[in-house]
Amino acid sequence: MLTQPLRDEHAELLPHVEALRVAADAIGESSATELAAKVREAEEFLTGHLIPHAKAEDDALYPIIDTLLGAPGATRTMSLDHVEVGRQTRLLGEMKAKMASGVLTRPQENELRMVLYGLYVLVELHFHKEEEAYLPLLDQRLTQGDATRMFEAMEAAATKAKGV
Numbered sequence: 001m002l003t004q005p006l007r008d009e010h011a012e013l014l015p016h017v018e019a020l021r022v023a024a025d026a027i028g029e030s031s032a033t034e035l036a037a038k039v040r041e042a043e044e045f046l047t048g049h050l051i052p053h054a055k056a057e058d059d060a061l062y063p064i065i066d067t068l069l070g071a072p073g074a075t076r077t078m079s080l081d082h083v084e085v086g087r088q089t090r091l092l093g094e095m096k097a098k099m100a101s102g103v104l105t106r107p108q109e110n111e112l113r114m115v116l117y118g119l120y121v122l123v124e125l126h127f128h129k130e131e132e133a134y135l136p137l138l139d140q141r142l143t144q145g146d147a148t149r150m151f152e153a154m155e156a157a158a159t160k161a162k163g164v
């Protein structure tokens with residue numbers, strides 16, 4: 001399948017998405033230190049891996065889907081999912097800072113739980129939509145050359161987004 005590299009990338013990211021749910025489960029169960037470590041790892045994954053992946057899709061994948069569908073703006077709803085992931089990740093960063101300066105209050109714990117479960121559901125569903133609705137279209141319509149160029153452009157965009 002032409003899109004196998006993208007499916008593989010999702011498969012590599014998915015355990016870290018699952019870890020968001022595990023971190024939410026740990027609230028009120030694990031020690032403050034353990035929970036803080038989980039939140040820190042979650043934020044590092046989101047900012048260091050997931051958001052660059054989303055940026056690469058916005059730059060180099062979704063424009064191709066728009067063209068194949070013959071509908072400019074068709075992927076806008078999916079880009080808005082990426083924007084929401086960014087917003088929730090910033091909230092998580094703020095909560096991480098609060099955790100560093102003391103124990104969370106009960107309302108803060110509830111807010112953290114909501115952000116982590118929310119991100120988990122949002123990202124799982126988003127991956128599912130890409131794999132079910134977009135990747136089959138690419139597999140049917142792209143040539144090997146198109147796919148190679150697309151993956152090179154995605155990699156360049158992700159590297160740029162990671163700032164390395």
Ligand SMILES: [Fe+2]
Nearest residue numbers: 054057126130
């Ligand atoms: Fe995406």
Ligand SMILES: [Fe+2]
Nearest residue numbers: 053057127130
């Ligand atoms: Fe994706």
